[in-house]
Amino acid sequence: MPSKMYDMCGQEISVVRALSTTISPYMNQNQQYTKSQKDTQRKTAVRRSLIRSETLTREEKVQVQIVVQFFKVGEIDTLKEQFNADVVVKAKWREPAMDRQDRTDIDSIDLDKLWNPKLYIENALGDPKEHIRHRLIYNDKGEAYIYQKRIVKGTFMENLELNDFPFDVQDLTITVASELPSNEVELVVDPSEHHVVNRQSFVDEQEWHLYIHTECSRKELVIDQADNSVKRASLSVKCRAARRPGYFVWNIFLVTFLICSLAFATFSVDKSLPQNRLQLSFTLVLTAVAFKSVVNSSLPRISYLTYMDKYLLASMIMLSGVCTWHAIVTRLLDNRTRADEIEEIVLTVLGILYVLYNLGFVVLIYLFPCKKRRIMAQKDREYKISSVNSCLVSHSSLSQTSRSS
Incomplete structure (x- = not known):
């Protein structure tokens, strides 16, 4: 065992x-x-801390390239001076700390924690809905860029210029600004992309005509009114929309013209019945006042006269002149022949003045408001030509690259 x-x-x-x-x-x-x-893991943590310390603060002025795309333009509210839109704001800036990084290092870094220009929409009304994404891209030299795509849906304020109403052309502006001072950030237009206006999804197509060209302007916003030296950089991108005046021409201008034309029919009433003449004339004046109130309800309270206001006021002045004559003619009834001669002269003068005013009004509309529309149409044609040329250049460069490879 x-x-x-x-x-x-x-x-x-x-x-x-x-x-x-x-x-x-x-x-x-x-x-x-x-x-x-x-x-x-220890090396990655050290690398993250080094990148974070290098990128959260920048000693040099950073150039941020901006491009704005009007994805959908909604209702344009003339009375409230605002418009609804869905816009895409793309921003791109250099990130030297990420130059020539390995793929494993890039995946381990949170891009949201790197240096950010802190962009926002300056003329947004309230709190718009925003969706922001970041990604890292490299050019042919291995230089790193942070690419930010911001999708914004909201209401935007716009100071409407209504001098030419209802033949006006309005700017629809998106102002992109930075919360950082202008000595740290510079906002410029991205030369590699074009600002885009999507006209197919325009909501107010029945009331407005949306142009496809855009214009940009740079300005500095004052942060503190007490200290004008501290300013913020901003970039404004605007598209344009022309009001379709057909509704106002047929329902306001034409009806007002007919009402004032009927004022000359009151001269057919015998001069010995001034009460009948005045009753008809006052009815026409009150009708013109009603049209004026309808127009005022569709416009904000502005301190200047629009083309519509000028036409309606001129028509009311003409009607008031007719009423004044019907009140004066009773003093001339002692000499009936003399009264008839004077009334013929007054009727002829009022008729000629009214016809000349309408012809001059049409000429003014053609020379000034319509001229602006012709300029906008010319800019649209130039924009289309430039877009086609840029597409041809990019296509030729791609074909040359493919041949060389």
Whole structure:
């Protein structure tokens, strides 16, 4: 029995030695893998801290390239001087700390924690809905750029110029500004992309005509009114929309013209019945006043006269002149022949003045408001030509690259 137990113990010891010999290499490999993984994590953490310390503060002035796309233009509210729109704001800026980084390092870095120009929409009304995404891109030289895409849906304020109403052309502006001072950030137009206006999704197509060209302007916003030296950089991108005047021409201008034309019919009433003449004339004046109130309800309270106001006021002045004559003619009834001659002269003068005023009004509309529309149409044609040329240049460069490769 003792010899058998000794043999069994010897077999167990040999088995344990064999197992330990087999498992030990794997245990050593696991320990080495864990150690290398910890070293990698430690290096990544150190690299993150270095990048963060380098990019959260910039000593030099950073140039941010901006492009704005009007994805959808909604209702243009003339009375409230605002418009609804869905816009896409793309921004791009250099990030030297990320130049020539490995793919593993890029995946381990949170781009939201890098330096940011802190862009916002300056003329947004309230809190618009925003969706912001960041990604890292490289050019042919291996230089890193942070690419930010901001999708904004909201209401935007716009100071409407209504001098030419209802033949006006309005600017629809998106102003992109930075919360950082202008000595730290410079906002410029992205030369590699074009501002885009999507006219197919325009909501107010029945009331407005949307142009496809855009214009940009740079300005500095004053942060503190007490200290004008501290300013913020901003970039304004605007598209334009021309009001379709057909509704106002047929329902306001034409009806007012007919009402004033009927004022000359009151001269057919005998001069000995001034009460009938005045009753008809006052009815026409009150009708013109009603039209004026309808027009005022569709416009904000502005301190200047629009083309519509000028026409309606001129018509009311003419009607008031007719009423004044009907009140004066009663003093001339002592000499009926003399009264008839004077009334013919007054009727002729009023008729000529009214016709000349209407002709002059049409000429003024053609020379000034319509001229602005012709300029906008010319800019649309130039924009189309430039877009086609840029597409041809990009296509030729791509074809040359493919041939060389």
